Amino acid sequence: EIVLTQSPATLSLSPGERATLSCRASQSVSSYLAWYQHKPGQAPRLLIYDASNRATGIPARFSGSGSGTDFTLTISGLEPEDFAVYYCQIRSNWPRGYTFGQGTKLEIK
Amino acid sequence: QVQLQESGPGLVEPSGTLSLTCAVSGDSISSNNWWSWVRQPPGKGLEWIGEIYESGTTNYNPSLKSRVTISVDKSKNQFSLKLTSVTAADTAVYYCARDDWAFDYWGPGILVTVSS
Numbered sequence: 001e002i003v004l005t006q007s008p009a010t011l012s013l014s015p016g017e018r019a020t021l022s023c024r025a026s027q028s029v030s031s032y033l034a035w036y037q038h039k040p041g042q043a044p045r046l047l048i049y050d051a052s053n054r055a056t057g058i059p060a061r062f063s064g065s066g067s068g069t070d071f072t073l074t075i076s077g078l079e080p081e082d083f084a085v086y087y088c089q090i091r092s093n094w095p096r097g098y099t100f101g102q103g104t105k106l107e108i109k
Numbered sequence: 110q111v112q113l114q115e116s117g118p119g120l121v122e123p124s125g126t127l128s129l130t131c132a133v134s135g136d137s138i139s140s141n142n143w144w145s146w147v148r149q150p151p152g153k154g155l156e157w158i159g160e161i162y163e164s165g166t167t168n169y170n171p172s173l174k175s176r177v178t179i180s181v182d183k184s185k186n187q188f189s190l191k192l193t194s195v196t197a198a199d200t201a202v203y204y205c206a207r208d209d210w211a212f213d214y215w216g217p218g219i220l221v222t223v224s225s
Contacts, residue, residue, distance in 0.1 A: 001171075034211040036155075043204060043215035044147075044155065055213060087155055091210055096168045098145070098157040 004101035012109040019075040023088035111135040113216035127192040131205030143208035148201040
């Protein structure tokens with residue numbers, strides 16, 4: 001079973017700053033990694049799929065990178081609406097399934 | 110515009126069966142996608158429960174596999190979740206989502222509490 005470890009658990013930043021969130025897999029997952037933003041009382045929102053592709057309607061300040069076991073979500077120039085919990089997720093082909101990381105809470109400093 | 114909407118009882122008794130349905134609009138459940146269920150217990154992270162394809166083929170989280178059944182009703186354009194022998198640990202917000210190798214559309218979620 002692949003385990004995803006996100007760091008840091010909490011990230012405190014101010015609007016306008018750059019956020020760098022990390023997701024490490026316990027074994028190589030190629031590029032089958034997605035990132036989601038989750039706000040209280042709302043459904044999660046897909047931001048990035050296949051490690052670096054922005055989902056439809058996602059602002060350019062969100063970018064994803066990485067492959068293998070180490071992945072990064074970068075938010076350049078934080079907006080007030082970006083403060084939320086972020087999850088990474090991998091898919092496995094055999095057996096087919098999905099695993100989420102434990103989340104990183106991005107809070108206003 | 111693809112929309113998903115969960116429905117079902119918000120309260121289930123311990124040892125009972127949790128049953129939820131996800132109605133899909135704006136897309137056909139037979140559109141070459143998989144359809145998933147995800148949950149979030151209070152104060153915890155997201156957990157994938159399982160998925161179904163239009164053919165009825167399913168894949169489940171190994172940790173829940175013995176208690177989960179996901180089914181599809183193409184005539185109603187919906188899919189369903191059954192979770193048996195529930196305990197307080199199954200209290201969570203349950204989401205359904207379209208599964209296109211990433212979950213691009215989600216329902217708003219439904220809180221299900223397991224309590225007597």
